[in-house]
Amino acid sequence: MKRSGWRWPSPALVVACLALFVALGGTVLAATKINGRAIKVKSLPGNRLEVGSLPGNRVVPGSLTGGQVDASTLAQVPEAAHATTADEARHAKTAIAADHAADATTINGRGVGCAEGRREFAGACWDLVASASAVSPQEAATSCAARGGELPSPLAFQIFAKQPGIEIGIPGEWTVEVSAPNEAGYGVVTLTHDGIFSTRFAAEPRRFRCVTPLLH
Numbered sequence: 001m002k003r004s005g006w007r008w009p010s011p012a013l014v015v016a017c018l019a020l021f022v023a024l025g026g027t028v029l030a031a032t033k034i035n036g037r038a039i040k041v042k043s044l045p046g047n048r049l050e051v052g053s054l055p056g057n058r059v060v061p062g063s064l065t066g067g068q069v070d071a072s073t074l075a076q077v078p079e080a081a082h083a084t085t086a087d088e089a090r091h092a093k094t095a096i097a098a099d100h101a102a103d104a105t106t107i108n109g110r111g112v113g114c115a116e117g118r119r120e121f122a123g124a125c126w127d128l129v130a131s132a133s134a135v136s137p138q139e140a141a142t143s144c145a146a147r148g149g150e151l152p153s154p155l156a157f158q159i160f161a162k163q164p165g166i167e168i169g170i171p172g173e174w175t176v177e178v179s180a181p182n183e184a185g186y187g188v189v190t191l192t193h194d195g196i197f198s199t200r201f202a203a204e205p206r207r208f209r210c211v212t213p214l215l216h
Contacts, residue, residue: 112214120214121160126152127209130169137188140174140208149212151176154189154197156211161195168193169207172200 114125131140137151144150152160154175161168172190179187179199187199190206200206 114214118212119163121163122156123214124149125212125214126160127211128166130173130207130209132207134205134207136202136205137174137208138202140206141176144208144210144212147210147212149210151208152211153177154191157191158195158197161191168195172198172206174206174208 114120117128118125119128120126131143135143141151151174154177157173157175160166168191170193172192175189175191177189179189185201187201190198190200192198
């Protein structure tokens with residue numbers, strides 16, 4: 001009897017075909033069934049994910065770096081908005097304060113500058129002319145204190161006396177400097193008409209002028 005040309009496939013060929021079928025079927029299944037929920041945590045690096053393929057609640061905290069985040073998609077942090085507003089307010093307040101300081105004529109209700117009959121010198125207001133009458137140094141100091149000032153220091157007075165239009169009264173004017181105090185009394189330094197220092201006792205009256213603050 002004549003045999004047919006059909007031959008059964010060998011066992012090796014059957015196994016190979018079956019393996020190919022399983023491999024192709026698995027690929028199709030993976031392409032259609034795998035999504036973000038099916039991915040095991042830490043099993044897939046971030047750079048292998050497509051945009052929008054993994055929801056935010058599936059990302060483990062600390063697993064993404066700054067280079068993997070599109071900063072343009074992030075909204076402003078609320079605290080940053082408050083900080084910006086606070087910084088702008090601080091600059092605005094400083095600018096307003098500077099403008100007011102430049103235009104200020106009073107500070108705490110007191111006038112700024114020297115009143116008529118006084119000249120600004122060394123950060124204070126000096127009387128342009130000496131007192132009309134000669135008095136003791138104690139009386140002179142009391143009069144200046146009542147105006148919120150004091151008698152001038154000797155060296156500053158000597159420099160002020162060289163300002164234009166300033167003349168020292170004859171025979172001299174009291175300063176704030178006490179000289180050679182002892183049990184018998186003390187002397188007070190005066191500035192003479194020719195700009196020389198001289199010590200006089202309280203019993204020898206002299207004229208005086210006061211030095212007061214710029215605020216009046």
